[in-house]
Amino acid sequence: MSHTAHIRSHRKPRRSASKLAMRAGVASGVFGSLAVAGASASANAAEPVTQTLELPTLTADLAAQVAQSADATQQAAANYQLQAERDAAAAKAAKQAKADLAAAKEAEAKKKAEARKKAAEAARKAAAERASRTTERTVLATPASVSTTTTSTSTATGSAAAVVSFVKAQVGKAYVSGATGPSAYDCSGLVQTAFKQVGISLPRVSQNQSTAGTQVSLSNLQPGDILYWGGAGSAYHVGVYVGNGMFVGAQNSSTGVVERPLSYDPPSGAVRVL
Secondary structure, three states: OOOOOOOOOOOOOOOOHHHHHHHHHHHHHHHHHHHHHHHHHHHHHHHHHHHHHHHHHHHHHHHHHHHHHHHHHHHHHHHHHHHHHHHHHHHHHHHHHHHHHHHHHHHHHHHHHHHHHHHHHHHHHHHHHHHHHHHHHHHOOOHHHHHHHOOOOOOOOHHHHHHHHHHHHOOOOEEOOOOEOOOEEOHHHHHHHHHHOOOOOOOOOHHHHOOOOEEEOHHHOOOOOEEEEOOOOOOOEEEEEEEOOEEEEEEEOOOEEEEEEHHHOOOOEEEEOO
């Protein structure tokens, strides 16, 4: 037997393959866990850096949104103000239109009232003239007495004959207010034009013609005398006495220039200018 046979070897005995594989797997697991932990730690360690880098971007976006919101608010306020101004202008225009309409209605009512007042005044004057005419007729002589008491010459001579001839020649022509011939006349226009034929200038209106000569009584009429209806100086109608109890005058628009007996419309008085 060798003298070394009982000496223990200092070399470690070989491990079996299975134990080595197990240990390798454990080690692999440990290292894998360490790798995962390291990666996780690295990720956790890097996260604050990522947040720090993104913070300025988020702040800029927020500022832009705030600015946009402020612009939108300002624009909305401007729109509200513009709408309020438009509403106020529309209300003012409506109020003014209403006031104008009221003023127009008031003016129209005033105009109608004035027209009614003028119509009533005209009717009153016409009634007064008719009443005055009726009163004058009651104090005049009857047609028979007029014809019997007239002692004047029935045949005109000289200038009177020319006046009578002229007015008779106008019988049948039209009555037009303000007309002085040759195709139409009013009452004073006929008388004025007739006496112009013999060189006598008379006033234009009946009121003045009724005082243009010497007053004569209706019982002493002569051809060529001017007859008037109404008061002397306020006469509303005139004509020319043509003899034989007849007169010629431009009566109205219905009859025109006519020759009528004194009884047809007894005059109030007469004046003589020839």
